[in-house]
Amino acid sequence: xxxxxxxxxxxxxxxxxxxxxxxxxxxxxxxxxxxxxxxxxxxxxxxxxxxxxxxxxxxxxxxxxxxxxxxxxxxxxxxxxxxxxxxxxxxxxxxxxxxxxxxxxxxxxxxxxxxxxxxxxxxxxxxxxxxxxxxxxxxxxxxxxxxxxxxxxxxxxxxxxxxxxxxxxxxxxxxxxxxxxxxxxxxxxxxxxxxxxxxxxxxxxxxxxxxxxxxxxxxxxxxxxxxxxxxxxxxxxxxxxxxxxxxxxxxxxxxxxxxxxxxxxxxxxxxxxxxxxxxxxxxxxxxxxxxxxxxxxxxxxxxxxxxxxxxxxxxxxxxxxxxxxxxxxxxxxxxxxxxxxxxxxxxxxxxxxxxxxxxxxxxxxxxxxxxxxxxxxxxxxxxxxxxxxxxxxxxxxxxxxxxxxxxxxxxxxxxxxxxxxxxxxx
Amino acid sequence: xxxxxxxxxxxxxxxxxxxxxxxxxxxxxxxxxxxxxxxxxxxxxxxxxxxxxxxxxxxxxxxxxxxxxxxxxxxxxxxxxxxxxxxxxxxxxxxxxxxxxxxxxxxxxxxxxxxxxxxxxxxxxxxxxxxxxxxxxxxxxxxxxxxxxxxxxxxxxxxxxxxxxxxxxxxxxxxxxxxxxxxxxxxxxxxxxxxxxxxxxxxxxxxxxxxxxxxxxxxxxxxxxxxxxxxxxxxxxxxxxxxxxxxxxxxxxxxxxxxxxxxxxxxxxxxxxxxxxxxxxxxxxxxxxxxxxxxxxxxxxxxxxxxxxxxxxxxxxxxxxxxxxxxxxxxxxxxxxxxxxxxxxxxxxxxxxxxxxxxxxxxxx
Numbered sequence: 103x104x105x106x107x108x109x110x111x112x113x114x115x116x117x118x119x120x121x122x123x124x125x126x127x128x129x130x131x132x133x134x135x136x137x138x139x140x141x142x143x144x145x146x147x148x149x150x151x152x153x154x155x156x157x158x159x160x161x162x163x164x165x166x167x168x169x170x171x172x173x174x175x176x177x178x179x180x181x182x183x184x185x186x187x188x189x190x191x192x193x194x195x196x197x198x199x200x201x202x203x204x205x206x207x208x209x210x211x212x213x214x215x216x217x218x219x220x221x222x223x224x225x226x227x228x229x230x231x232x233x234x235x236x237x238x239x240x241x242x243x244x245x246x247x248x249x250x251x252x253x254x255x256x257x258x259x260x261x262x263x264x265x266x267x268x269x270x271x272x273x274x275x276x277x278x279x280x281x282x283x284x285x286x287x288x289x290x291x292x293x294x295x296x297x298x299x300x301x302x303x304x305x306x307x308x309x310x311x312x313x314x315x316x317x318x319x320x321x322x323x324x325x326x327x328x329x330x331x332x333x334x335x336x337x338x339x340x341x342x343x344x345x346x347x348x349x350x351x352x353x354x355x356x357x358x359x360x361x362x363x364x365x366x367x368x369x370x371x372x373x374x375x376x377x378x379x380x381x382x383x384x385x386x387x388x389x390x391x392x393x394x395x396x397x398x399x400x401x402x403x404x405x406x407x408x409x410x411x412x413x414x415x416x417x418x419x420x421x422x423x424x425x426x427x428x429x430x431x432x433x434x435x436x437x438x439x440x441x442x443x444x445x446x447x448x449x450x451x452x453x454x455x456x457x458x459x460x461x462x463x464x465x466x467x468x469x470x471x472x473x474x475x476x477x478x479x480x481x482x483x484x485x486x487x488x489x490x491x492x493x494x495x496x497x498x499x500x501x502x503x504x505x506x507x508x509x510x511x512x513x514x515x516x517x518x519x520x521x522x523x524x525x526x527x528x
Numbered sequence: 529x530x531x532x533x534x535x536x537x538x539x540x541x542x543x544x545x546x547x548x549x550x551x552x553x554x555x556x557x558x559x560x561x562x563x564x565x566x567x568x569x570x571x572x573x574x575x576x577x578x579x580x581x582x583x584x585x586x587x588x589x590x591x592x593x594x595x596x597x598x599x600x601x602x603x604x605x606x607x608x609x610x611x612x613x614x615x616x617x618x619x620x621x622x623x624x625x626x627x628x629x630x631x632x633x634x635x636x637x638x639x640x641x642x643x644x645x646x647x648x649x650x651x652x653x654x655x656x657x658x659x660x661x662x663x664x665x666x667x668x669x670x671x672x673x674x675x676x677x678x679x680x681x682x683x684x685x686x687x688x689x690x691x692x693x694x695x696x697x698x699x700x701x702x703x704x705x706x707x708x709x710x711x712x713x714x715x716x717x718x719x720x721x722x723x724x725x726x727x728x729x730x731x732x733x734x735x736x737x738x739x740x741x742x743x744x745x746x747x748x749x750x751x752x753x754x755x756x757x758x759x760x761x762x763x764x765x766x767x768x769x770x771x772x773x774x775x776x777x778x779x780x781x782x783x784x785x786x787x788x789x790x791x792x793x794x795x796x797x798x799x800x801x802x803x804x805x806x807x808x809x810x811x812x813x814x815x816x817x818x819x820x821x822x823x824x825x826x827x828x829x830x831x832x833x834x835x836x837x838x839x840x841x842x843x844x845x846x847x848x849x850x851x852x853x854x855x856x857x858x859x860x861x862x863x864x865x866x867x868x869x870x871x872x873x874x875x876x877x878x879x880x881x882x883x884x885x886x887x888x889x890x891x892x893x
Binding site: 175178179182183185186187188203204207208209299302311339352353355357358361362420489491492495499502503506507509520521524525 | 576577578579581582583662664665666667732733750752753754755831836839840841842843844845854855858859860861862
């Protein structure tokens, strides 16, 4: 009966043209002051998403969208506090790996039966994208992208080192090749081979995880932590060897690493898909030292095809669906609008989740898209856990302790294993 | 002041006091006492922030288990040389206090206070995991240690620098008024602004400090990501930020000292450092105690500098107690554990408030 009432109210919500609803929206990605509402010309994650939101606010009848001020670093803490205080945003973005925690505690609305009514075609989603927003057989969000780490390449430095063939960078296919290339770059150009934020952001964890997966292992399996393994040691050794030889610097933070790459101080930057359009636009700027930019798929250094990937998605609080069907219907319209603009969001560099967008000529024609087209085939994510955030932080802390403070690898991995096991046992 | 009741009848002293105190007591109970007692109640539960918000029955009473999981471990033993430097220093202080008391060199109150702190340090630092043992939460005590180190570095620095500044600007001239304002200005900034300013200054690529070091032929320091400098970086930031209020307190204290004493001392040729040593310092004793205790209580709650500048790293070297409480409560949703740590922090700060109370009482004696 409750479902019938809800369905009727939803139908009424969609049918009635003028029911002004103010939708609050929570997101990360950073701030964009003057995003406008032209979803076709905005550049960079913050401005592209804000232009889509502004356009939704302008174009959806009877709905205005108010973007709440949030901070990237503390986003989930703010979101949880808002949920605990029973004042969550009506619509909010999140990562797929947080679904277990949020949907598991009953925070998120089950959208399974309401998406079609809102004009969202679930069959158009890639299977992996649908799986990412599904928990216990129910759909709890609308996926927006796949994102992964790429190797952002300065082609001029690679050319100087003789590592360009047929207009493409020659990237390593084994650890030995990686070290040989790094040595070559250093000798021929005097520059660093690899740049990345290995001191604060989770780049190091994502690289190490990718290299562990490439060896067929994982960091935890069900309720058992498996961090202190030969595979983890081999993965970490790849980075520590680069640091020890001076081919990479572990002390850069995110801003410094990005600036170093744009200044032409290193051959390769490890960062995500989210900066492809930004680096592309920077390379076109005469004032920037980076001139020839290439976005390459994360290389396979061991036997298996695997590299860290994630997915952004949009969700609605369960309490909105229960308490305010009209606002819930308006929130679904916002989600549908964002889903319709999956192709615009993909301009950031992220991979689209809709089959129709992926097959479109416009998508294929996006800058550098063909250069990392194989990335989707490597995508791998950590097993779902309610303690994902704490597990990430534990790994980040212990891995960074190895290369920033010379903590013994065995001690760091065994400490990480103890801490993660402690989390999994709770 | 006469207070009148509803009937227009003048109230007695007790009734007036009760009436006037009521607004404060109500606010104090509602916003401090009840939340504090609620915090203790939460600390006795396995309480998930999100789960309990949606289902009040999702919590589980666990008694003192959270305290055990945080403070204790498996096979914990005690020895007099677990942390030799701290324990033996504490033992030395304890023995010295006993000797000085025996010879009547220090008052009994001071002896009890210093002796108690030394004894607590000697005993507390002696616990460690025995063979095959481990702390249940191996990060908690190092985090407490970091917080104490932060306080130990920050409080004396702020006290000495702000006192020096107060003495220097304690003159009646327009220039000194300008300096007083400038030195106080940093105090009004929010932690976000302060940490942003100092992150820019500490940046090894374009920071002012790196540029100066490079100018003299040195290589830039990675202040925020190098274990040797990260704590120093947040201490420097905090000292710069916190000088203002301490300086104002000292200025108030300095202006309370009668000019006559300095003039009399000058006749006896006590000027400059001697006047400072024998007149200013003794007269500022109570202000110094106030500043030190207030700063200790304030800086035990350090959070923003560590959270925004270093993220507690590298290798937890700048992880502080309030940041750990915040992470446990919000990142991990473990409100029970987080409030347990908060109760522990309350005990520490309560102890320092007690110290202030005891020292204040001794002054009156």
